[in-house]
Amino acid sequence: MKPTCFIPTLIFLLMFSVFFAQDSESEKNLNTQLSPFLSKTYFNFNLGGIYYPYSNENLNTGYTSSDTKMNPFSGRFLLGYKFNEHLALQFGVMRPASWFKYDDIEYNGQESSVWVNMWSLSLKNNFKLSKKTDWYAELGLGNFTRVGIYDNDIPIYDSAHYMTAVLGAGIQHTICDKWDLIFNMTYLPEYKKHNQPFTFQSTLGAVYNLKQVPRDKAEAYNVNSDYFFPKDFIQIGYGSGEVGFFTNRFFSMQAKVGNFESLGLPVFWHGDVMAHSTFSLAYQRTAFRTERYFSLDWGASFTYFHSYNDSDVYALSLFPVLRFYLWRPKPFDFYTYYSLIGPTYISMSDIDGLRTGPKFTYQDFMGIGVFFGKKRAYNFDLRIMHYSNGNIFFNNSGVAIPIVFNIGFTL
Numbered sequence: 001m002k003p004t005c006f007i008p009t010l011i012f013l014l015m016f017s018v019f020f021a022q023d024s025e026s027e028k029n030l031n032t033q034l035s036p037f038l039s040k041t042y043f044n045f046n047l048g049g050i051y052y053p054y055s056n057e058n059l060n061t062g063y064t065s066s067d068t069k070m071n072p073f074s075g076r077f078l079l080g081y082k083f084n085e086h087l088a089l090q091f092g093v094m095r096p097a098s099w100f101k102y103d104d105i106e107y108n109g110q111e112s113s114v115w116v117n118m119w120s121l122s123l124k125n126n127f128k129l130s131k132k133t134d135w136y137a138e139l140g141l142g143n144f145t146r147v148g149i150y151d152n153d154i155p156i157y158d159s160a161h162y163m164t165a166v167l168g169a170g171i172q173h174t175i176c177d178k179w180d181l182i183f184n185m186t187y188l189p190e191y192k193k194h195n196q197p198f199t200f201q202s203t204l205g206a207v208y209n210l211k212q213v214p215r216d217k218a219e220a221y222n223v224n225s226d227y228f229f230p231k232d233f234i235q236i237g238y239g240s241g242e243v244g245f246f247t248n249r250f251f252s253m254q255a256k257v258g259n260f261e262s263l264g265l266p267v268f269w270h271g272d273v274m275a276h277s278t279f280s281l282a283y284q285r286t287a288f289r290t291e292r293y294f295s296l297d298w299g300a301s302f303t304y305f306h307s308y309n310d311s312d313v314y315a316l317s318l319f320p321v322l323r324f325y326l327w328r329p330k331p332f333d334f335y336t337y338y339s340l341i342g343p344t345y346i347s348m349s350d351i352d353g354l355r356t357g358p359k360f361t362y363q364d365f366m367g368i369g370v371f372f373g374k375k376r377a378y379n380f381d382l383r384i385m386h387y388s389n390g391n392i393f394f395n396n397s398g399v400a401i402p403i404v405f406n407i408g409f410t411l
Contacts, residue, residue: 031229031286032218038288038296039212040082046184048203050074050096054114058195059149063156065102065112073097074201076186086126090138093390094118094186094201102149105156114157115147117391118188118199120166129171138168142188146196147394159394160194172207180207221291227325228333228376229295232285235379235408239278239401241308245270248384248400251366268366269386271400273351275305278385278401284321292328297321299339301363303385305401309352313399315387317344317363332372337381339365346387355395361387371410379408 033039049072056064078092099113106112122140129135142164149156170184181204188199213221248271249255250264257263284299303315319342327334342363349359369381382405388398 030218030222031231031288032221032290033213033215034210034288037081038210040210042080042082042088042207042209044076044078044080044090044092044182044205044207046076046078046182046203046205048074048184048201048205050094050199050201052100052116052199053197054100054102058197059102059105059157060155063105066104068103069101071096071098074203076184076201076203076205080124080207088124088126089121090124090140091121092119094120094142095391102157105149106151112149112156114149115145115391115394116199117145118164118166119143119390119392122166122168124168126172132174134172136168136170136172138166138170138186140166142166143392144188144191144196145391145394145396146194147391147396158195160191160196161394162191162194164188164191178209178211180209181205182207221289224291227292227328228371229286229289230284230371230376230379230410232283232411233379233408234411235280235282235284235381235406237278237280237282237383237404237406239275239280239404241274241276241402243403245274245400245402247403248386251384268384269364269388269398269400271386271388271398272354273311273356273397273399274308275399275401276308278303278305278404280304280404280406282406293325295321295323295325297323303363303401305399307352311348311351313346313348313351315344315346315361315363317342319343319363319365332370333376334368334370336368337366337383339363341390344387350395351397351399354397356387356397356399357389357393357395361389363387367404369406377410379406379410381406381408 074096076094078090080088080090082088095117099115102112120140120142122138124136124138126134126136144164146160148159168186172180172182174180184203186201190198251268252270253264253266254270255263280303282301284297286295286297289295299319301317319339321337321339323335323337325335344361344363346359346361365383365385367381367383371379382403385401389396
């Protein structure tokens with residue numbers, strides 16, 4: 001196995017275990033209880049400063065910049081699994097809020113960006129300081145990607161893609177049963193072979209720990225017929241680029257209205273490759289649900305799309321879904337949902353002459369929908385979709401799929 005495929009493969013195995021852990025324990029656990037795997041997981045959200053000392057010395061011979069700009073604001077987001085009270089395995093991503101910029105390399109007024117991104121898999125070990133406070137150490141591997149600067153095909157600062165050590169330490173303080181506060185420091189060493197300086201990040205964040213629902217409460221939720229949750233359902237979808245890409249642009253903060261640009265909410269992604277027509281077939285199943293408002297589902301899908309430059313592409317995906325039920329009147333149940341990092345095999349590595357990366361990629365989608373009918377036997381929803389590898393590889397021109405109209409039925 002190539003080193004650069006190591007972390008993507010582990011990501012796939014991690015998500016596979018999340019999807020199917022519930023089924024393996026189906027006789028022991030209600031879907032109103034977390035699976036054994038999920039009951040030991042946590043989410044870690046971190047925001048803070050980052051420092052990576054790029055300079056003119058990093059540029060290839062013959063090129064100089066009049067000035068550099070680095071936005072120090074950054075984030076790191078992690079999914080963790082606790083082996084025991086002290087030891088955890090965590091997977092996540094670290095990146096700056098905006099890219100590092102060199103000014104005036106080739107002409108006055110030019111801005112040239114260097115994109116950096118790091119996905120990691122690491123072990124975290126906690127050591128008790130007091131009843132509610134720990135310090136911890138982190139050690140792992142990171143998949144580091146740098147998208148460099150080019151004058152046509154001539155490198156000014158080369159792109160790079162390599163494995164790096166990930167070192168970390170911090171303090172974690174328990175607020176309540178589900179929430180911790182965390183101060184974290186992360187260090188990536190210099191890599192001279194790829195002309196990459198060290199990276200240091202310091203952040204404050206929060207840890208949300210998933211906790212098992214007591215058996216008696218889970219049984220009460222399970223027999224409560226006031227709120228509908230599907231056990232399984234199948235959807236067939238069709239989308240056309242003729243409806244436009246405004247929704248994709250709005251939720252990636254790239255919409256233009258009149259003289260205003262960059263309007264919207266930065267909660268999704270657009271893409272350089274755009275689908276002209278799309279067909280999809282998907283199966284989904286509820287893995288966990290609360291009494292009324294939320295469910296965690298898993299699914300599998302086949303998606304075909306035809307691009308504007310006549311490429312025919314298909315994708316096979318596994319995916320998780322976060323579903324939030326917002327309104328439950330008698331005729332229907334209205335929900336919104338979000339799916340992120342669904343491991344995907346895509347049939348083309350480069351599409352429409354754009355470098356989209358390898359055939360291992362990820363599927364993301366978000367949308368709204370309803371279950372309707374007397375027994376909620378039918379389903380209709382709208383979604384936008386995106387395929388990209390999350391900058392695990394520096395070739396990452398994403399795919400944008402506009403609104404897909406889905407109809408479905410429950411099993």
